[in-house]
Amino acid sequence: MITIKSLYSGSSGNAVLIKNGSTSLLVDAGLSGITILSALKEIGEDPKSIAAILITHEHSDHIQGAGIMSRKLDIPVYANAKTWDAMSYTLGNVALKNIKTFKTGKDFEIESIGIKPFKTPHDAVESVGYSFFADGEKVTMATDLGHVFDGFFDEIRDCNTVLIEANHDVEMLRTGPYPWPLKKRVMSEVGHLSNECAGEVVLHAAQNGCENFLLGHLSRDNNFPELAHLTVCNALRENGVDPDKDLNISVLKRYMR
Ligand SMILES: [Zn+2]
Ligand SMILES: [Zn+2]
Known part of the structure; x- marks a missing residue:
């Protein structure tokens, strides 16, 4: 059984643990090494059980602690070649044996978990999402x-669980404190997904049999958990799907477990 433990999710830092049996993978390490290690301790996870760190893209909220975690735990970091080029300076010295490069779109395995990285539209050199199989x-x-x-x-077909971004409420973003260029960036085709768009994704996946949903990467300034949850549930209800009946929809906390 695959379990997901989100340590941090949001623009101030991301780190999510994917587990199957004795194998744990850390997806992104976007906080300081100390912060991530103490978060792991707090939820009773042994950092030594982490087999590898997988990176989605080179933005600092996803890589900040990746270098130090690799050095401290002597574990490999996986990313595509373009992302490695873009992030290697920030990561600092990573042992050659711990630099692992994958091809986006091509499956690989780490211990008992199959992994497919797929390309996502975002303003990074080659950002990816991940599907995990076990x-x-x-x-x-x-x-x-x-x-x-x-x-x-197609990427989310036959999923048991989908972790999808619900970054912002469009109206809050429009009327909120961000300067206009930043608003434009977030709303762009290579920015972040709104609650409304997350609702479309959840609806589609639910109609195709997926039952578990995690809403993540919420903006601190342009969203709040209840609104993200409500917007997604409304999208379901408007289309005849009862979110309270067969679905589990939860919102990942930005800081706490
Ligand atoms: Zn991010
Ligand atoms: Zn990003």
Whole structure:
């Protein structure tokens, strides 16, 4: 069984633990090494059980502690070649044996977990989402998703769990404190996914049998958990799906576990 433990999710830092049996993978390490290690301790996870760190893209909220975690735990960091080029300076010295490069779109395995990285539209050199496969289950995670691109619904087909970005409420973003260029960036095709768009994704996946949803990467200034949850549930209800009946929809906390 694949379990997901989110340590941090949001523009101030991201780190999500994917577990199957004795294998744990850390997706992104976007806070200081100390912060991530103490978060792991707090939830009773042994950092030594982490087999590898997988990076989605080179923005600092996803890589800040990746270098130090690799050095401290002597574990490999996986990313595509373009992302490695873009982030290697920030990561600092990573042992050659711990630099692992994958091809986006091509499956690989780490211990008992199958992994498929897929390309996502975002203003990074080659950002990816990940699907994880183990014990006949599939879990897909996609944050920092500028828009629901052609082919995304194929990536989430047959999922048991989808972790999807619900970054902002469009109205809050429009009227909120961000300067206009930043608003434009967030709303763009390579920015972040709104609650409304997350609702479309959840609806589609629910109509195709997926039952578990995690809403993540919420903006501190342009969203709040209840609103993200409500917007997604409304999208379901408007289309005849009862979110309270067969679905589990939860919102990942930005800081706490
Ligand atoms: Zn991010
Ligand atoms: Zn990003």
